[in-house]
Amino acid sequence: MSMTEEAPRVFERPVTAGEPSAAPGIPPLATERDIVFSSEEVNVYYGSFRAVRDVSFDVRRNEIMALIGPSGCGKSTVLRCYNRMNDLIKDARVTGTITYRGTNLYDERVDPVEVRRRIGMVFQKPNPFPKSIYDNVAYGPRVAGQKKGLDDIVENSLRKAALWEEVNDRLTDSALGLSGGQQQRLCIARAIAVGPDVLLMDEPCSALDPIATARIEDLMQEIKQDYTIMIVTHNMQQAARVSDTTAFFTADIGSENDTRTGILVEVDATQKIFSNPSDERTENYVTGRFG
């Protein structure tokens, strides 16, 4: 799937928070309602160490946003802010605001569990539960208290994840008997089953072979009409193939104590990032000169 087939909206300049782009190519109705996430001055600390500094950008509805950058640039850390996953890491602290459909996710009244039911996550390594395929997919709805209609949810989710044909005759088998690629699609089905609005994917293909990777990428294109997707990837070709918008991060190496702090360099249409980026560091990275 080449990027030209599905021309993304073209931005003239990087989109930053609080500054809705008025560039040509964007429909005039692309207002706040279309902005799913808006982050402002997000900093993440692990203890006293600042892992990510002053990240601000917007994510639009039904787009695939890729976060790319060299190792240790904090892109996974940033992604995990969007469903409060960093709450699970002891000593991790997030400052700044991330607005999700008009509400700050880091408001003290917000329950992270409610956030995660709306914003699903797929992890780097496929992590199915050591339960049956059926129980894996039904887990989220069950946790939310649903008891009826699970069969339909399981089937629909597996169909959406393009796994139904392969597993419908062995739903009661252990999920651990599936191949790596199937396991990852199961994890996507499991995330979909909760009925989320957004899917966060943290290097979902890094443990998979090229064929399994291609299937996941096709899948992302198919489901993006229903979901907004943010994907962290190490693979620049993957970002170029699947995403509409790309955010490039890099690590700022502290002069005195050699600490690496992630910073956002630029956000733009994927096509522009890979053909004509505004920042020299982005150009150096996407042309393979570093990272």
Added chain:
Amino acid sequence: MTDTSVVHRELLTVDQLQIAPSRRHREVIIRYGLLLTALVSVLVSTLIVWSLVREAWTFITGVVWADTWGQQGWFPRRGLYDIPTIVVPSLIVTGIAMVVAGPLGLGAAVYLAEYANRKTRAWLKPALEILAGIPSVVLGFFALTWIAPNLVGRIGKTTFLVLGAVILLGYAVISAGMARSKIKQYREGTADPSARIGAVASIATLVVVFALGLAWILNVWLEFAPNNAGSLAAAGIGVGILTIPLVASISEDAMAAVPDSLREASAGLGARKMTTATTVVLPAAISGIVAAFIVAVSRAIGETMVVFMAGGAADAARFTDDPFEGGLTMTAAMASLASGTDSVVGEGLTFQSLYFVGLLLFLITLSLNIVASRFVSKVREAY
């Protein structure tokens, strides 16, 4: 620095790549030396079992079996070896100990593995393990002088009934869950008659145990008379305290070994901590947790000093199934026989009865291990 730029071009002979003969001999010695240390413990265990069986056999073949069942009590010096008199108190003490240690130990383990932050864990876990280091004689003393008068002596008739009801209810809920899966097996097992028999037998066992428990609690309640001095209840609570760290520590290790990726997956699907703990972590760690309980039960049933001191009986005892009375457990019976200036003097088989009781204990813990490992292999969610 060594010069690494030397170019090796000459052909090699096997001699140059061979292990030096002296080194080879050392490797062989190391290997067999280590094997020997492993064999020593196996050998010692075998010898213990052998001596146990040999002496116990003399008892089994020599004893008048009518004297081992339905007699008034355990009076080994008079040739009366009523087995229920020492087995039932052992079961009561173990049961009480597990009622104390099970929830407390498992709760502590879940807290440590799932909730505690690094700082709390850093002092709480070692503190729990210190509890395991308390000599049982100290705990026996504590059970006799504090638990018996201040805890057991003050349990009211109503408190006991409520406590009993709660425990029975807990058992009923768990066994109902197990029975439901058994009924499912029964329905699906139409082609396999052995599965049907197994399912029926399991459900029957659950029901019988429930009925026995109910009858026992009501019986104790009717003749309620708590004892300020040593009693099986005091000993049971003491043994329970002794086994808390075992349950907590081994269960916690098992839960900590469950990969965090599963916790993240569960949290990412909108599960709360307790849900993650009960639906993901516990099933994945079940083999370790069951192992913890088995170790704890073995420890409780084999514990001697606490029951000897706080159990409220020595040398001989009449039959009792009342936890508020003094009773003689298997271990206490053995200890009394083997201690004192006139140790094991008495009728002909007194000495051998000691080995017989030991063999009985051994068989109980062995069968417990077998049952548990079969259970684990069925319900385990291996990750």
